[in-house]
Amino acid sequence: MESVLPRYGDRYGINNFLSMKRDPLEFLVSAHGQCGESVSMKCGPYRLVSISKPHHIRHVLKDRSEIYTKKTAGYKGMVGYLGNGLLTNPGGSEWRANSKLLRPLFWPKRIDNTDGIITYWVREYRKEISASALNNEPINFTSLFRRLTLSILCDIMFGLTEKTAINSISSDIDTCIHVAFAKLYDPFYWVKLSNISLEKRFQEARKRLREFSLVLLEHVPVKHAGTELGAYMQSILKGSGRSRTQCRDEVVTFLQAGHETSSTALNAIFYRVFSDRSLQVSLQQSIDQLPASKRYSLDNVDLVNQCIWESFRFDPSTWAFDRYAAQDDIICGEIPVEKGSFVVISPYVSHRLFSGFSDQENFNPQANFQYVGDLDRSEYIPFSVGPRICPGATMAHKEIRETLIGMLDGFDYVDANTDELRFKPSITLKLSGDLTCRPVIREASKKKNAITTKAVII
Numbered sequence: 001m002e003s004v005l006p007r008y009g010d011r012y013g014i015n016n017f018l019s020m021k022r023d024p025l026e027f028l029v030s031a032h033g034q035c036g037e038s039v040s041m042k043c044g045p046y047r048l049v050s051i052s053k054p055h056h057i058r059h060v061l062k063d064r065s066e067i068y069t070k071k072t073a074g075y076k077g078m079v080g081y082l083g084n085g086l087l088t089n090p091g092g093s094e095w096r097a098n099s100k101l102l103r104p105l106f107w108p109k110r111i112d113n114t115d116g117i118i119t120y121w122v123r124e125y126r127k128e129i130s131a132s133a134l135n136n137e138p139i140n141f142t143s144l145f146r147r148l149t150l151s152i153l154c155d156i157m158f159g160l161t162e163k164t165a166i167n168s169i170s171s172d173i174d175t176c177i178h179v180a181f182a183k184l185y186d187p188f189y190w191v192k193l194s195n196i197s198l199e200k201r202f203q204e205a206r207k208r209l210r211e212f213s214l215v216l217l218e219h220v221p222v223k224h225a226g227t228e229l230g231a232y233m234q235s236i237l238k239g240s241g242r243s244r245t246q247c248r249d250e251v252v253t254f255l256q257a258g259h260e261t262s263s264t265a266l267n268a269i270f271y272r273v274f275s276d277r278s279l280q281v282s283l284q285q286s287i288d289q290l291p292a293s294k295r296y297s298l299d300n301v302d303l304v305n306q307c308i309w310e311s312f313r314f315d316p317s318t319w320a321f322d323r324y325a326a327q328d329d330i331i332c333g334e335i336p337v338e339k340g341s342f343v344v345i346s347p348y349v350s351h352r353l354f355s356g357f358s359d360q361e362n363f364n365p366q367a368n369f370q371y372v373g374d375l376d377r378s379e380y381i382p383f384s385v386g387p388r389i390c391p392g393a394t395m396a397h398k399e400i401r402e403t404l405i406g407m408l409d410g411f412d413y414v415d416a417n418t419d420e421l422r423f424k425p426s427i428t429l430k431l432s433g434d435l436t437c438r439p440v441i442r443e444a445s446k447k448k449n450a451i452t453t454k455a456v457i458i
Ligand code: HEM
Pocket: 086, 087, 088, 099, 153, 253, 254, 257, 258, 259, 261, 262, 265, 316, 317, 318, 321, 322, 381, 382, 383, 384, 387, 388, 389, 390, 391, 392, 393, 395, 396
């Protein structure tokens, strides 16, 4: 039965608009806190309908996805930086053709072959942690995760293994995302004098990123045993009859969508681990006891996976996304939506306020993920649901699991700066500053090493 939605904020949407521009996440949380699970609000020129119940989410993202497109202000804003790749395409036949072409890249049989590549890169970056531990120095994890996720992505998807080229582009991606967000949420972006130099930096960073994407398309991919994804990606893009610009946009999209979200997710989970000493110790014990056969298992209910699932739930990288209603609709016969409205879906809000998790308001991996088999897919949406679900979810989970295992095995972490940081919304849900911590070689592994060395000497 159709119901009248509670309305939030001022009638003409001016205050709403300004509050949303100031802090979009706080604005959403407060709207739902006041009005409940679904809320309608005027926000500047737009009518927003924010929903959080699983069956409503399923209706919009899956059952009636053809009428809810990505023709929203947010996605249009990102076209200026990403171009017309899979992520920003509004929908319809062009998106379907692109999706059909690119999604097979992520089929399990291909992604399962990438474990060795991920382990290789985690070991490679672990060397920086060993060096810091030996020199008794803190390490900047935000920078390390940015480079690590980009290295994994460039290797798996494009067969590029050259660390210098990869590192040089990482800060350009960061600049582009920072400015894309500012343009989206700062109504005065174009009139602030201080933004002249920022805009110039953005243009330069975008140019380098586009050039780098063309390099990725043209270089000869390194082939690893068991995986030839890099060559495959090049051949399907170049053999698809698409223009160079279209191919370039797809590459830029994968670089951004695949790297930014994963490195943000790594920051989030390590933030929780560094903030809670007992969680760190329990994770180390769990990793010590993990049988080799389960190392890469993404569905095993062990503490490593529980922490990852919980981090995706509680601190979701993609904290909100939206859809444009291309025609009038009534969601599940309950929520009227006028043509032209934007429907907002926030994993952050629905995971915390309106889901059925046993301890939904707290970060509690073991309570919230005792088993995962019966999880309602529209209740837990860190990667969205429906035809536009994230194609990189398995790859992201794999790299986060391997990084947790690789970085916690053998090291303790002390003096983290977690007290100075908080989560704040950008295009993704980021920490307010770089996450730093001092690694210390674990006593247990010193002993393990000593025993091994002794055995060798004998
Ligand atoms: C923790 C890591 C990640 C998170 C939280 C995440 C989250 C998401 C979400 C929520 C969407 C849907 C957005 C919407 O429907 O409006 C999405 C789409 C997408 N993601 Fe991810 N993602 C992650 C990693 C990756 C990786 C590793 C890749 C590629 C290598 C990737 C590539 C994409 C692409 C291309 C789309 C657009 C799909 C389409 O619209 O058809 N993502 N992601």
